[in-house]
Amino acid sequence: MDARDREIFRISVPAFAALVSEPLMLAADTAIIGHLGTDPLAGLALASTVLQTFVGLCVFLAYGTTASVGRHIGAGDLRGAMTTGMSGVWLAVIIGALAAVVAGAGASLLIGAFGADDAVTDQGVTYLVWAAPGIPAMLVVLAATGVLRGMQDLKTPLYTVVVANIVNVLLNLALVYGLDMGIRGAAIGTTVAQLGSGVFLAYVVVRAVRAQHAPVRPQRSGIHEAARAGVALVVRTLTLRAALLIATAVAATMGSAALAAHQIAVTIVTILAFALDAIAIAGQTLTGRSLGAGDIAGTRSTTRRMIGWGVVSGIVAAVLLLASAPWLPDLFTSDEDVRHLLIGALVVIALTQPISGVVFVLDGVLIGAGDGAYLAWAGVVTLVAYAPLAVAVWLLGGGLVWLWIAYAAFMVARMVTLVLRERTDRWMVVGA
Template sequence: MTNPADATTYSKTDRRGLDKEIWRLAIPAFLALVAEPLFLLSDSAIVGHLGTSELAGLGVAGVVLQTIVGLCVFLAYGTTASVARRIGAGDTSGALRQGIDGIWLAVIIGVVVTVPVMVLAEPLCRAVGAGDEVVGPATTYLRIAVLGVTPLLMMLAATGVLRGLQDTRTPLVAAVVANVLNIVLNVALVYGAGLGIAGSAIGSVIAQVLAAAMLTYVVVRAARKEGAPLRPDLPGIRAAARAGVALVVRTLTLRLALLATTYAVTHLAVGDQAVGLATHQIAFTLWTFLAFVLDAIAIAAQALTGRSLGAGDADETRAITARMVWWGVVIGVGTGVLLASVSPFLGALFTGDPAVRELLVPVVLVAAIAQPIAGVVFVLDGVLIGAGDGRYLAWGGVWTLVAYVPLVALVVVLGGGLVWVWISFAVGFMGARFVVLTLRARSDRWLVTGV
């Protein structure tokens, strides 16, 4: 992954110290990432006992909310990179000033989004697929839960600031506190107060507000300590927004690729559709969980890359990248071997349908083989985000999508089954991302030092 000229620099790097720093950042980040889906999972477990319509309504509203928040993940990623770069340059006050701009941008986006979603909640739920029985609970939940979008976006921005400051523990603490409070409030409001699905939405919003307040307080306290201004800075907010556009495009291309994969599964001519969709859902759930492990390393890569480039040390950045990629491959191989070894037994954990269990084995084996590739992809994605190379990532995402969509469409046209869809995902999508990212990593164009 590195050039031969970098080998000397890499050998002089304190690998043990670097590894400790990587895992100091990655382990809390992983635990916080795992905690995030627990919000919706705990809501589902509690609301599910109200009835099928309420549970389906929660799922529909959840799709709308997750789409909004997912497209704004740049508030965390972009802020991490810019703050870390300033920290590397020794400008802590400037780093926190940029972080405050990111939080203000989150507030602006949240306010702009909240009112239209509240007004258009019913048509949005119908657009996602809610029928007459489901649209009522879905609309009720969405109109209340969207009040939590602004605090959720503030959480993203504040988390990005703290990651840039090389702190991934505080976001973990906030995530744990918010999840515990969410469960307590959901039980109390849904059943104790008899508010039904509305109580679940209210409980989640309260928990999200508390978590946002915790994280924002930590950032504000640090800003005051360094003398960084807290008032909105319009040029800084506009700069943060412009920098985020490229990452929005990158995120959008990733989501479109996943949507194309699901669309292909629903249109397969081979086998029972329900069996295929159920198998795909289980396999994708496993893939997503393992992605949290790799994404945690990518978060560490964002913070460390931004810091070293901000310090003006391109050689150290190369060394960090090489070590990160090594860990990505090692973990990818490890998770791949583990996934392959348990593939015959995983189906029993999710379903009693023998057809799904049988089909799941080859699909999981394909996912297992792709894990080392995913390890490199996730790490280099984090490195380039940390380097502020969003424009390249956006175009890389577009070209990856252009390469992948015709391939997965061809699988459907030729009558391939679910296994072939996953092979096209591993080879076409992950393979294309691997090529796009490694080509960039081998060049020097992303190694822009300073602030």
């Protein structure tokens, strides 16, 4: 292992632990609610899809901030790095407050749009209403984590997420089972854990900003610039979320058992995606820093190394998922129909992981390079290719396995667009 590999792993190992911990909040809710029955689990599938869409669209708060802070640091501008980072945190507060109002007040309309039966819809609305207050904290966590990653501080986000997950599990168990609050208790427990982590990470960032004598109060120009820079990444993320929304909508037409199995599959895919994204985080951080310092040759060399590690990580993930597929459904449900449907989907998901490893690495590298415009256009192209496949599954009654095969084709299309871009030099723009 040479110096480049050591640098990659110095960032990606703590990032891996933090990233895997993040979706465990949803996994804990899924496991706890899954044992309440199929309707609550299916309701969680709808509510979590809405929440993940809100949060997923704002992932630019983490990714864009990581890249911009890293570029400024690479160029030797520490005060500029902290000013940019603080603007990202304020933008998270503003967007989070608006999203919380929309999710809470519009819960019935948002959940009802999926067309599930009344029992499932009621469960989904309950969860979304009580989870909505946690959205601002979730976005602040994204922005603050982006600042700290740009500073190459991976340990603070890791420790924060681990503590938040422990608190989340304890609260959920106490509220769902101890106080018999059902799906409402799970939402409240998760919201409290998110609020705690958001406040703490915001405090850490503010302390770092003050240390560089950068402004803490909101700067209109900085917030506007952060928002403008994030537009392309929002479009890119919107295409990814649209693909999952389409898949969930199709799964909802297959009945409660298929929708519940789909929710568990999405949870597992999310955990795997966060795990594989660890090297992508290294890609964002190292690419931003090296291009900020004007090191094109180093950027190219490090990128190629990370692609190799992405393939290896994907193969490991595939093997582990295939080995655990026979018993993994038991952690989430006791419904035999749900378990049967889930195993077939897990096999397809496992076979897709090596492709996903390449996709996530190159996605991170191009985000770190600030190549958001290309990522946005590539996302539109791949979504246009995927949507007819998902609709065909619905029209032909293909079932859940074929729905996930269509999603695998979506990942192949993403890989093609990213590899073609990486082989050019147009994304290598140097400077802060």
